[in-house]
Amino acid sequence: MNASNPIPTDYGVFREAIRTFLNDALTPELIRAGQRTTSVFSDFEAGKTWQTILHAKGWGAPEWPMEYGGTGWDIQQRYIFLEECKLANAPNPVMMGIQMLGPMLMHFGTEAQKGRFLPGIISGDDVWCQGYSEPGSGSDLASLKTTAERDGDEYIVNGTKIWTSMAHHSNWIFCLVRTDKNVKPQAGISFLLIDMATPGITVSPFPSLDGEVEQCQVFFENVRVPVANLLGEENQGWTVAKYLLEFERGGQHFTIELKKQLAKLRMMMASSTHRATDDPTYAYRVAETEIDIMALEQTELRIKGSISAGDNPGALSSLVKVSGTELGQRCAELLIEAAGQSAMPWQSAVLSPDYTGDTAAPTECVTTMAEYINSRATTIYGGTAEIQRGIIAKHVLEL
Amino acid sequence: MDAQMTEDQSLLKDAAERYLRDSYDFNGRRERILEGVYSDPGQWQSFADMGWLALPIPEEFGGLGLGTREMAILAELCGRFLVTEPLIDTLTSTTAILSRGEQRETLLPQVAEGTLVPIAAIDEAHGGSRLTPTTTLTQTDSGWQLTGSKHWISAGASATHLIVLAQSSEGLAWALLPVEGEGMEYDRFPTHDGRGGASCHFDLALENDQIIAIGDTAAAALEAYRELAMMLSSAETLGATQAALDTTVDYTKQRVQFGQPLASFQALQHRMSNMLIQTELTRSLVYAACHAADNGHTEHPRLARAAKVKAATVGRTVSQEAIQLHGGIATTDEYIVGHFFKRITALESWVCSRGEALQEFMALASR
Secondary structure (H helix, E strand, O other), X not given: OOOOOOOOHHHHHHHHHHHHHHHHHOOHHHHHHHHOOOOXXXXXXXXXXXXXXXXXXXXXXXXXXXXHOOOOOOHHHHHHHHHHHHHOOOOOOOOHHHHHHHHHHHHHOOHHHHHHHHHHHHHOOOOEEEEOOEOOEOOOHHHOOOEEEEEOOEEEEEEEEEOOOOHHHXXXXXXXXXXXXXXXXXXXXXXXXXXXXXXXXXXXXXXXXXXXXXXXXXXXXXXEEXXXXXXXXXXXXXXXXXXXXXXXXXXXXXXXXXXXXXXHHHHHHHOOOOHHHHOHHXXXXXXXXXXHHHHHHHHHHHXXXXXXXXXXXXXXXXXXXXXXXXXXXXXXXXXXXXXXXXXXXXXXXXXXXXXXXXXXXXXXXXXXXXXXXXHHHHHOOOOOHHHHHHHHHHHHOOO | OOOOOOXXXXXXXXXXXXXXXXXXXXXXXXXXXXXXXXXXXXXXXXXXXXXXXXXXXXXXXXXXXXXXXXXXXXXXXXXXXXXXXXXXXXXXXXXXXHHXXXXXXXXXXXHHHOOOOEEEEOOOOOOOOOOOOOXXXXXXXXXXXXXXXXXXXXXXXXXXXXXXXXXEOOEEEEEEEEOOOOOEEEEEEOXXXXXXXXXEEEEEEEOHHHEEEEOHHHHHHHHHHHXXXXXXXXXXXXXXXHHHHHHHHHHHHHXXXXXXXXXXXXXXXXXXXXXXXXXXXXXXXXXXXXXXXXXXXXXHHHHHHHHHHHHHHHHXXXXXXXXXXXXXXXXXXXXXXXXHHHHHHHHHOOOOOHHXXXXXXXXXXXX
């Protein structure tokens, strides 16, 4: 009855089956791609290959309902699956389709749209990116200016999207566009599904602070999109997007990754080659961070318990997002401190799963700086930490 | 996000909360404390009548046989309503120490009915929860002699008896003695948290049946006592922390400055969001520690220490922020929010400090 520890031990058999599968299916290249993941995205090709393998096994989208290819696993089994994938260093496929668009298509899509798009998402054949932010519209998303004007059976889209992660690898984009300029901002937005091969679309990738390319700006110039690709009703795009944002925030289990980082911290503390070994204040900070990770883990379990009991965690997913990302940043800081100067060599080649040559720094340090740099983005994307605190203030504290 | 409880736990919580809301008035409490009445005899009798004092006592000795989680429910409410009666003190001492003694058959029913109020006394003159007492227990021809002193006994002003930690030839020992009597010099003093403390010097003879535990049993009792104290102090801190946050939220919604409620300012909203985030994280850890203790999970010593560290850290920050966000009114004794701050500060170092808990957590982690 008590929800503090809702995972019964008889899930052990399930866990064992997952482990056996991972042990067989993960090639050394895929594992390297997982190990060398320095942001939410792994090497693109490796992630895509892994999605194909998962789909063939029937595990392409464990969280989806069974009628769309889901597994029927309960919330604990899904958690165990994620945990084992992380521990085995499986790479991350590009998840915007599965985690975000999928649930929305099921909720708002027509039968035709579901039939057309869901199979390509779960198989990994279609790669989706998210077209929300614009150069002038970040946290104030509703101010977005990319327009879609109706012309017969088509919309004509003009404008630009930025921070479009993985757009250069994607063949589809889901976009928020303005379809009515004469109402309050939220009321004039629609949700469009756009084929990236449509004439008039230009993708311009740019490197992030770690020197790698994940981010893009996407330009739309008189891009013609069939009205059939409108998700939800015209001017209801904000409702659709809000539903999606909840999935983006609530669908994450931060402590799996945080505990992995903690294990790495302990490993570095135990090794005499790192300067943290001799710093007594370092050990205290690691312990305090561990306690905070335990508190977050128990909070995630509480939320899972309430979801299992049929409650909607709602705005409390903001609590988990803020804590999870800020704790990830603390771990990244501790790691960079332990690594010291050995984290400074920049060796892009090492991020490739095919690379088996020498590393410019000890293997546990060679990606540390990239992880630290990329951790700074985690409190910015998916609703900044300030936006999340605003959501808590408004919806939980009702200020 | 309500942390899930069993139906019985919900009933206990609802009944206790209703009782305290209706009958534990802040202003009445304040006047009583200023008159030097730290434990209201009428309240104590009600606690006994409602079964709170019998909560952890095994059913064979007239108790309810409930666990840490249930005690934590009461502790949390003690924090919220600023209960000055020695409830967590008595529950902790009884569960961890008294129930180990052969005398339990006679003593536990007296605790349950509220006539025996036993409080463990560990600290000595130089402060800190020193676990190697200078107080000595020596065997004599007719019984035992207890010599030494105990200081800063929280709620000591309301105890009928102390359970004194002493050093004997067989190791640690716990001795039960009344606070009045020949050979005992017992000084009560007011405290900032309104509970009234005590310090004492003693050199007195004890009967055999006053020795509750000695040697390994006494050491085990000390360990159990400290761990339970960590969990219940965390739970009481949590209750006071949540109450400080709630008070702050209510106040900032009403207080108008610059023509608008304080709650409408984003700088304050984000600080209150942080207070909520940290309070909820603490709640998860405190409940998990209690659950682990009740179910004998091997992780429970670590979880208890983690909960203590987290609750002490968050309680301090949130109650400080509560004062700052209120402004001047929070610095007056008539206003409630500063009293949460004072109680949280007292709990920080009760039985075990934040720093001790952190060090013990680290020692356990590296095993």
